Amino acid sequence: MKFNIALLAGDGIGPEVIDQAVKVSDAVAKKFGHDITWKPALTGAAAIDAVGEPYPDSTHDVCVAADAVLFGAIGHPRYDNDPSAKVRPEQGLLKMRKKLGLFANVRPTFTFPSLLDKSPLKQERIEGTDLVFLRELTGGIYFGEKGRRDNGETAFDNCVYTRAEVQRLAKKGFELAMTRSKKLCCVDKANVLETSRLWRETVQAMEKDYPEVEVSYEFVDAVAMRLVQWPNSYDVLITENLFGDILTDEASVISGSMGLMPSASMGTDAALFEPIHGSYPQATGLNIANPMATVLSAAMMFETAFNLPEEGKAIRNAVNKALAEGIVTEDLADGGKAYGTKEVGDWLAANI
Ligand SMILES: NC(=O)c1ccc[n+]([C@@H]2O[C@H](COP(=O)([O-])OP(=O)(O)OC[C@H]3O[C@@H](n4cnc5c(N)ncnc54)[C@H](O)[C@@H]3O)[C@@H](O)[C@H]2O)c1
Structure with missing residues (x-):
């Protein structure tokens, strides 16, 4: 098969980690005949430096035309340390998610057998953890009106959600749970x-469409505690943008490192794949x-965007083998x- 993949390396460690993902993907393509x-394309502080904005139209065009987007990370201390900066790399991230309609961020959390004893959490608590967060990505407090007065x-x-936004995310959650x-x-x-009450009432109303799915409702503060106490008690979790x-x-502590946590963002116009970490300046x-x-x-890109599970598995096997053999970075x-x-x-x- 032939694929066009938009490559948004971004800032900080973004280009370094993206280079490795390209190398590994090319090895997969070679092995399986793709x-x-x-x-x-430019994004983040690198794009601000080059063209004055963090998610230029030219980058958007590349993303829309691609079969999938592979993204590194954005963010630069120059902006983190200057709250008054008018243009910021993170605006590019939010704009990209909004313009590409990426409303559902899929974040799996699982353990790696060879890392169990390295976790700060007790091995018997985390062993066998296999849960997925579905984080809403284009609404809520990150996108509401913001400002200063007085x-x-x-x-x-402002934190704003519409029923339709909750429904489309929850639908993905129910489908994944099935x-x-x-x-x-x-x-x-x-x-x-109030936004949470809208979430709860919307999800409750959808329960009848998925009679086989057992739904629980938990407050975010309780989940924050139970997640590290009994991660095995969770499977699919749906949540709004900030909580997610x-x-x-x-949850990255359960797996062992931020450097191990992948994600997929699905939506209306594109699918984007990115580590959950930032630019680690x-x-x-x-x-x-x-x-x-x-x-x-x-x-995840091979598995979900291209429906090629064997290709995805080849990558996962290589990662598992590297972890088992100690071919790891300092983290x-x-x-x-x-x-x-x-x-x-x-x-x-x-x-591979
Ligand atoms: N999606 C994104 O692009 C994204 C997400 C979060 C933060 N950011 C931006 O990234 C910059 C840094 O933010 P931060 O320090 O809060 O988060 P970060 O994820 O960049 O780093 C936090 C910590 O996680 C660990 N870490 C992260 N990535 C790692 C990797 N690949 N390997 C090993 N360890 C890793 C490091 O200990 C690091 O100090 C900021 O400008 C922030 O706005 C971007």
Whole structure:
């Protein structure tokens, strides 16, 4: 098969980890007889530097025309440390998600047998964890009206959701639950927030369409605790944008590192695959970032965007083998030998 893949490397460690995902994907294409054309495009601080905005129209055009988008990360300390900056890399991320209609971010959390003893959490608690967050990605507080009043002394960020936004995300959640253990948890804060009450009432109304799915409703603060206490009790979790952002970072502790967490963003006009981590500026150019989250995002791309599970499995097998054999970057080295980002990528590509 032939694929055009938009390649948005972004900032910080983005280009380094993306290079490894490209290498590994090319190895998969070679092994299975596919033909990938990569279409690089600018985003984030790199795009601001080049053309003055973080998600230019030219990049959008490349994404829309592609069969899938592979994305690294954006963000730069220059902007993080300047709250008054008018144009920011993160605006590009939000604009990209909105313009591509990427409303559902799929974030799987699972454990790797060879890393169980390295987790700060007790092995017997996390063993066998296999859960998926479906985070709403184009609504809520990140997209609501925001600003200052009272001469800058008061700040506000509005959180807004429509029933239709909740329904389309929840529908994906119910459908995903049907393919798994038929358990769905709706994470909200319905005891306090009106948007959460809309979430809960909307999901409750949809239950009758999926009689086989057992739905639970839990407050986000309780989930934050139970997630690290009994992660095995969850399967599919649906949640709004901000809660999902925070809980999935927390969930990375179960897997072992932020550098291991892939994601897929699905929507109306495109499918985008990206690690959940950011641009990890401290590691930029040092060849120390873990490329596995991005490589596993490429596995999700083969599996979900191209419906090629064997290709995805070849990548997952290589990652599992690397972890078992200790071919890891410093975040997972635990005092042992740490390999470079590029060396791990080379190893994975050679072991496809
Ligand atoms: N999707 C995105 O592009 C995205 C997401 C989150 C943050 N950001 C941006 O990234 C910048 C840095 O943010 P941050 O420090 O909060 O988050 P971050 O995810 O970049 O880094 C947080 C920590 O996670 C670990 N980590 C992250 N990626 C890793 C990898 N590949 N290998 C090993 N360890 C890794 C490191 O310990 C790091 O200090 C900011 O500008 C922020 O706005 C972008």
